[in-house]
Amino acid sequence: MVPPARSGLFDLASLGWDDSFAAALPPGAVPGRVARVDRGAAEVLAADGAHQVRYSAKVRRLAADDPISLPCVGDWAAMRLIMPERRYELEAVLPRRTAFVRGGVSRDSRGGLSGDGQGQVLAANVDVVFVAEPAVHGSDPADLGRVERLVVLAWESGARPVVLVTKADLLPQGLDDLLKDIGGVAPGVDVHALSSVRGQGVDLVRGHLSSSGTAVVLGTSGAGKSTLVNALAGARVMETQQVRAGDGRGRHTTVRRELFALPGGGLVIDTPGIRRVGLYDIGDGVDRVFSDVEDLARDCRFADCSHGTEPGCAVLAALASGELPERRFESWRKLQREAAWMARRTDARLREEEQRKWKIIHKEMRRSGRNRP
Structure with a gap:
């Protein structure tokens, strides 16, 4: 576990606390950094020491709809002191920087x-x-x-x-x-x-x-x-x-x-050993790692070249000459396909969530109409 200072307390600045996190802290809440998580609870490092903290009902509700919002190691958390038990409860995860x-x-x-x-x-x-x-x-x-x-x-x-x-x-x-x-x-x-x-x-x-x-x-x-x-x-x-x-x-x-x-x-x-890590929200990470392939693709004759059988494909020419290794090309194509699949899957999930939200709204509107005198 994280070794505390000699006083048994933690210097939040040395744990990464700064003004931007402080600005996001709800009034009256106590800040702490999540050091470990375990099934609905977390070990959080605060200025007054390490605490085993359970999640609030609000945090659990948010996590049920979006697992990304669950507290994780490295998060800065807002805690609230619960009386009379005098124990902390994790009531919110502060906005993540990365x-x-x-x-x-x-x-x-x-x-x-x-x-x-x-x-x-x-x-x-x-x-x-x-x-x-x-x-x-x-x-x-x-x-x-x-x-x-x-x-x-x-x-x-x-x-x-x-x-x-x-x-x-x-x-x-x-x-x-x-x-x-x-x-x-x-x-x-x-x-x-x-x-x-x-x-x-x-x-x-x-x-x-x-x-x-x-x-x-x-x-x-x-x-x-x-x-x-x-x-x-x-x-x-x-x-x-x-x-x-x-x-x-x-x-x-x-x-x-x-x-x-x-x-x-x-x-x-x-972290535990990773067997396989799927892509999630893809921006320019693939382009940065495969900048050599992306540069070649820009030289293709057709802007929508699929790098399969099209004439004038600079990527295929580089493969034929040995300039671009086959392994790297296949790795690039695999990540491109996976990113496209994840984007389609995410879009479908967002559409389902939007439809569910409007169903709830329409249901409440009909209920209000029935109750109107």
Whole structure:
């Protein structure tokens, strides 16, 4: 858990509190930062210490209609003191500055996209997203497609992505080539080699955090996320496990998201291993990560080129010449299709919500008409 100051209290400024959050705080409410959530309750860090806080009825109602509004790790919350029990209740989530949202996308039995179109916030008010990708994962090499997807979502969150090639000590040969490959699929993003057990690259990682900045570490199980958190904290604050015997893959050591304050300043959110992260609300994240493909597409003869069989397609020409790798093209097309599906699904959900709202309004109008003298 987050280590308190010597007085047992918390300095809210060191947790990221500032004037913009203060301006959104309801009158008479007490501010606190969510460090952990667990089934209708949260551990919140306030100026007078850490509190286990249950959600108000209002928060539960909002969450029933929109899971995105549920409190999550990193949120700033407004709490109200309940008397005579003298306990806090979480009555509102303050507007988020950034939010890393996972979309509810999965594959159905026929291999198509399915899901409810709703999302889940993995972390909020984050300044930096550390994308942890192991140099080797069991017998598998680093997954460039996973890096692309997580960097897309990091840009969409509003935070700044940084890619960490973890367990670099396990790849004594070919590491420079891997760093170059990852830099190619994450243009404009800092990429660092990291070996937490040897201390390699930890200072570079720490340098991305300000004294009150917040980072979240995301990646697959066995990527070394908890080991990195321990290295940044200078203490064993998270349990770690060796990779599984047989396939060399990681176990799920972290079972929930949790926020930690670092001794030298800054905060970090550790997360469970991510198997698959669906897109949610897509803006320009795909364009930023796949700027090379987007540049090629602008040179196509037809503005509405589908990059399939059209003549004068610059993307197909780049594929034929080897300038554009097939893997990257397929990754780009997959994310484009998923983003389009999520947009259609979200539009359908919004239409259903609008229709439901008007049904309620018309019902109330008819009821009022019947009761009119």
